[in-house]
Amino acid sequence: MVRTDVDAFLREIALRLRPRMDELVDRLVSSMREEVVWGHEDLTDLAVRSAQEHVDTVLRALEHGSDLAAVPAPQAAIGFARRLAECGGEITELLRSYRIGHATALTVVREEATRLTDDPTLRNEVADTLITGSFGYVDLASEQVVTAFQQARDSLLQRRLIVVNEASRLIGTRLDIARTAQELAEVGTAHLADFVTVDLLESVLGDEGPLPARGALAVRRVAQHSVLDGCPESLLPTGSTHTFAGDSGPAEALASGRPLCHRVTVGDVPAWLTPSEGQRRRLVDSGIHTMLLVPLRARGSPLGVAQLFRHRTAAPFDDGDLLLAQEIASRAAVYIDNARMYTQERATALALQRSLLPDLPHRGGAVETAARYLPSGTRAGVGGDWYDVIPLSGARTALVIGDVVGRGLYAAATMGRLRTAVRTLADIDLMPDELLTHLDDVVTRMQHEEGGDLDGISATCLYAVYDPVTGQCALASAGHPPPAVVPPAAEGRPAAPHFLDAPIGPPLGLGGLPFETARLDLAEGTLLALFTNGLVAGPGRDPGLGLTELLDVLRRTGSSPQDACDRLMTALLPSRPADDVALLLVRTHRLDAHHVGSLELPCTPSAVSRARSYTTGLLTAWNLDELAFSAELVVSELVTNAIRYGREPIRLRLILQSTLTCEVSDAAATAPRLRRARTFDEGGRGLFLVAQLAARWGTRYTRDGKVIWAELPLPHPPPSPS
Structure with missing residues (x-):
């Protein structure tokens, strides 16, 4: 009987509250908004709709006498939970709003019960029934909305992870x-x-x-x-x-x-x-x-x-x-x-690299050159490839190409140090194998200076010296591929390019291993192609095929070195090469007999007068009479020095090119030196006079002795020999 009275009383309360539903919803939402800060304006409508469905669900259960603890949460509440998760809300925020709403709803019902009856027993029974049923309803609804919230949060996080992963895949594909x-x-x-x-x-x-x-x-x-x-x-x-x-x-x-x-x-x-x-x-x-x-x-x-x-x-x-x-x-x-x-x-590395490379093309009496440098097109960065053309004494030219292992500023700076070392060693006119031996010592010393792994610095280098007087080229390699040689086309036969069959020594930096000099005679107009590996090799590219293609392009190239460079770069390289490329093409020329004079001299004082007379006559034939005085004096001092301190055979050689070169060779290895003569000394002034008259002078050593040389500047423009 009591239970029936309680259910009937609750039904009456629900019927009386139904017309005031909007008021109840506003009170419910206001109480939650005062206590819970969502911070999401777009949730307001969903919150109101959720509150409406909550109130309607509870009132309907009371009207029909249903068990509140078994009533599921309305769909609007599920939608609100999902949206809150998508907006980054917290689950504690959602559950707190349920507790506040629950307390507010209980207060409203109890207030209405107080107005409808004065029976304390009925009030207590109603309160007990409401508390038991409402807590069950809140527990079940909370469980359902928490599940919906977590599913939405997991789905959101998964979608966000997918987007972030896709962004990681699509952004940063190039270092640009x-x-x-x-x-x-x-x-x-x-x-x-x-x-x-x-x-x-x-x-x-x-x-x-x-x-x-x-x-x-x-x-x-x-x-x-x-x-x-x-x-x-x-x-x-x-x-x-x-x-x-x-x-x-x-x-x-x-x-x-x-x-x-x-x-x-x-x-x-x-x-x-x-x-x-x-x-x-x-x-x-x-x-x-x-x-x-x-x-x-x-x-x-x-x-x-x-x-x-x-x-x-x-x-x-x-x-x-x-x-x-x-x-x-x-x-x-x-x-x-x-x-x-x-x-x-x-x-920075590219600017450093280019600043260290020589200005080409170079065209002189000995060689005609053209070169190309192309940095890597990948994110590996600028490498340490380099080339150089160095004028030497006696109208000779040194040709250098090399490759420092590594990328970036370090490789470019190392390349600069090695190029400087090569130029310094070339200035003292060492043989190619001797120069590479000293250069290997330089690299080994650099490794020790780094204080780390001795394999940290490594490089390859090819050093060649071409003499236009003899037409001979001497070269040595430190781990670098030999050059391609394209002899001039003979009558009725096209040019037959090939790679020079020369020994390849170990790369620089291994230390203590020998290098070997190879010599070959080059005909007038021979083309030499010096290159780094980047020209013929790369990822997924057969180096052997690249070398074959190189020879094939050279076979069809009968143009100038400049045009040949362009054709090789176009034919052999992709748009973005995987490695740096250095290419040096050299067309060799010979100095004919009208530009070279040679005289064998005995080791006697009378040879000085004979050398002066020969020099004067040759300069007259070359229309260089205004250089006669300086040249006679230089030749006299060099020949006198060879007679006094050297030994036979003694030879005088004059070379007319961009300068007038006076050379005296002998079979002794004693090095001349420039010294300051005291006031009453009878000797010691010869080399001082040579140094004052010549633009450059020096000594180079050969397998058989030494050569003392001096270069005199020519009138501008230089006259043609008669």
């Missing part, structure tokens, strides 16, 4: 700043926004590197992308520069390092977004209603800001979108910074 920024804009429009712009600080794109974001920000629009063709929403073209004021949204986001979300309405368009009235109208006409400002920072330094806009997507950005945009932007910022550092290092 503009390309990386464009990839960020494209990923942003694919998953978050309808229009994305990327502005980078001018300081980031310059050489000084990132600077703190203070005051006005000078930026450049490096990328933008839209779901619409042609980016009609854009107010600035890609590549343009502009400035954000210090109190603007982008400046605030960049200074704080936190993303910002802005609502855009017809009456509230930020001044920094549209400085002019025309731009404001264009923005409003495009329908943009929400924007995200996401700072791009890497390694603690500001790089720029990405702006994400929505106009085709009806829903505004929420906290979940903000977190996802921040995650993608942070990854992209690291890739952009990597590209920035790589670009700066590559530019």
